[in-house]
Amino acid sequence: MNTIDVQGVSKSYRSGRGRVAALSDVSLRVAAGGALAVLGRSGSGKTTLLHCIGGLERPDAGRVFCAGTAVHTLGPGALARFQRRRVGFVFQSGNLLSFLTVRENLALPLELNGILGRERDRRVAALLEAVGLPGVGAALPRELSGGEIQRVAFARAIAHGPAILLADEPTASLDSETGERLIGSMLEWATGHAATLVVATHDPDVVARVTAAIRLKDGRLEEPA
Amino acid sequence: MRPGLWVRLAARFLQRSWRSTLVLGLMVFAATGALVFLSSLAVGTNDAMVRNSVGLLAGHVLCRDLPPGVRAADLTGRGIRGALVRREVAATLRSATRWSPVELVGVDPEAEKRFTALWRKTAAGRYLEGASHDLYLGQGLARQLAAGVGQSVEIVAADRSLLGRYTVCGIFRTGIPALDGSLAFVPLSAWPAADARRTAAVFLEDGAVAAAVAAALSRLPGSPRFEAWSDFMPDLKQLIDLNYVSMGIVMVLVFAVVSLGIACAFVIFILKNLREHGILKAMGVRPVESAALILAQVTGLTLAAAGTGAAVGAGVVLLVARTGIDLGALTSHNPYFAVSGIIYPRLTSYSLGVPPLLALVFGLLAAVWPVAMVVRQRAAEILRSL
Numbered sequence A: 001m002n003t004i005d006v007q008g009v010s011k012s013y014r015s016g017r018g019r020v021a022a023l024s025d026v027s028l029r030v031a032a033g034g035a036l037a038v039l040g041r042s043g044s045g046k047t048t049l050l051h052c053i054g055g056l057e058r059p060d061a062g063r064v065f066c067a068g069t070a071v072h073t074l075g076p077g078a079l080a081r082f083q084r085r086r087v088g089f090v091f092q093s094g095n096l097l098s099f100l101t102v103r104e105n106l107a108l109p110l111e112l113n114g115i116l117g118r119e120r121d122r123r124v125a126a127l128l129e130a131v132g133l134p135g136v137g138a139a140l141p142r143e144l145s146g147g148e149i150q151r152v153a154f155a156r157a158i159a160h161g162p163a164i165l166l167a168d169e170p171t172a173s174l175d176s177e178t179g180e181r182l183i184g185s186m187l188e189w190a191t192g193h194a195a196t197l198v199v200a201t202h203d204p205d206v207v208a209r210v211t212a213a214i215r216l217k218d219g220r221l222e223e224p225a
Numbered sequence B: 001m002r003p004g005l006w007v008r009l010a011a012r013f014l015q016r017s018w019r020s021t022l023v024l025g026l027m028v029f030a031a032t033g034a035l036v037f038l039s040s041l042a043v044g045t046n047d048a049m050v051r052n053s054v055g056l057l058a059g060h061v062l063c064r065d066l067p068p069g070v071r072a073a074d075l076t077g078r079g080i081r082g083a084l085v086r087r088e089v090a091a092t093l094r095s096a097t098r099w100s101p102v103e104l105v106g107v108d109p110e111a112e113k114r115f116t117a118l119w120r121k122t123a124a125g126r127y128l129e130g131a132s133h134d135l136y137l138g139q140g141l142a143r144q145l146a147a148g149v150g151q152s153v154e155i156v157a158a159d160r161s162l163l164g165r166y167t168v169c170g171i172f173r174t175g176i177p178a179l180d181g182s183l184a185f186v187p188l189s190a191w192p193a194a195d196a197r198r199t200a201a202v203f204l205e206d207g208a209v210a211a212a213v214a215a216a217l218s219r220l221p222g223s224p225r226f227e228a229w230s231d232f233m234p235d236l237k238q239l240i241d242l243n244y245v246s247m248g249i250v251m252v253l254v255f256a257v258v259s260l261g262i263a264c265a266f267v268i269f270i271l272k273n274l275r276e277h278g279i280l281k282a283m284g285v286r287p288v289e290s291a292a293l294i295l296a297q298v299t300g301l302t303l304a305a306a307g308t309g310a311a312v313g314a315g316v317v318l319l320v321a322r323t324g325i326d327l328g329a330l331t332s333h334n335p336y337f338a339v340s341g342i343i344y345p346r347l348t349s350y351s352l353g354v355p356p357l358l359a360l361v362f363g364l365l366a367a368v369w370p371v372a373m374v375v376r377q378r379a380a381e382i383l384r385s386l
């Protein structure tokens, strides 16, 4: 099942200010098909949490289970395979590969998973349709607006049908209406595909639409929001 | 790992950042083209030195003592343009007032004119003619004898018997002391000595391998000893080897510098697009695949640029080879260019193959640094910075 189960995860960094505890003993659980909003001020540990869930960071302590995989135990090869097949990431900005067209950007996760030829083209077309950008396939990222880029980034994150979608402040650089529509699409997709969504955000409007929300403060879980 | 995918992505990258591709490619293109031309010129210079040295008199392959059974007509075969059979004996020349030891050579003047260039080096008088009692000798020897054109000279055998009286018809000057100071020629038809060695000078077609021809001729009846020019002119052989070595060093240095430039440029590229490599990692692209992508980028760029560079370089070589480059002003006092200072650059597997090959090798070396950089970067770190 596509649940996310984080158990007592801690992560600290060495920096000029000494040791910074980015996450301290964070535990949470999101059911399959659920959507969790991670709230908190800048520097509260949201990105670190998402990276630990998606395997981009290895926690110092604690365990992370994603869709049945013990992420914290994976070696480099297995981790890459896990990310390639099971995870979709959307970042705040700079999501697309600048030297590939929109269509090629969308095709990449499919090709990485061995989906080629007609099937790939069909899926890319369907994805463009789904995010309401059927005409931009041949465009390069620099020819798109910020909102369009984030929609394509979302499309690419879900292209290979991941079990979990991790979105790190995906709407932060968008106007509120565009952002709201993007979050709407993500929630709709997660529900429709029984996938699990974790979205880091400052946006109180998002909270109203998700199944659960947590708030981080200095790397610690505050009371459920 | 799907090699096709990474090659395709690399091609897209080069294509979509075509300005940088073009600028970087220009370096490799220019270096390869210039080095193909330069190394072809080095080959041509070596050719010219061999041509001048063997064409003056000795031939590409020689035999100092031809067995009696071997006739001039036997000296044929693959790569052989022609052969001259001469007679040689050590004797003494005596003028009115002086004498000097000499290596006396009997030749067929017409045949000599066809294959050798010594007759062009006549400093006074004229070359040998037909059946006359002509004597054609080097300038050093003429000075030693105080003999000028038209004067009479006696040839004396080792046993002090008089072999004949000849008239100096011409004096040659090659600038090579060993020739000018000790050689004298008479027509074979007026050859005076009975017990002379027979020698052979064999001239080869362009591109024929002297050592192979020498080996083949040495299998003639009587097992004559044929020597290739590289054996009887070890000094020239060394000079040519030295030329190749120094050309090789130049090539390695040039490409080392060029590849350093490429490595730096790719590192800058990657720093500029570091985030994209982070995105790729977050998509589950393994370090070895990131490395393959960069390697394909550098290799593709180098191959394309070196290929066109080599093609253009080869074109220029072929064009210049039609007329040759006259370096007479630089070679006129050089014994290795005794006949002509015109150099014809020539394409060989060395001059055409080594520059692009080195470009590729150094291109791959140039990829090491950017590859190491991307592989060592942690995706989380990259993605956080922005």
Ligand SMILES: Nc1ncnc2c1ncn2[C@@H]1O[C@H](COP(=O)(O)OP(=O)(O)O)[C@@H](O)[C@H]1O
Pocket (backbone or CB within 6 Å): A013, A014, A015, A020, A021, A022, A040, A041, A042, A043, A044, A045, A046, A047, A048, A049, B381, B384
């Ligand atoms: N690589 C790092 N080195 C040092 N400190 C870091 C590093 N990454 C994150 N931090 C620190 O960890 C804390 C949490 O960061 P982050 O997870 O990015 O918070 P958020 O995403 O909520 O803004 C911050 O104080 C940040 O400065």
Ligand SMILES: [Mg+2]
Pocket (backbone or CB within 6 Å): A043, A046, A047, A048, A168
């Ligand atoms: Mg953050």
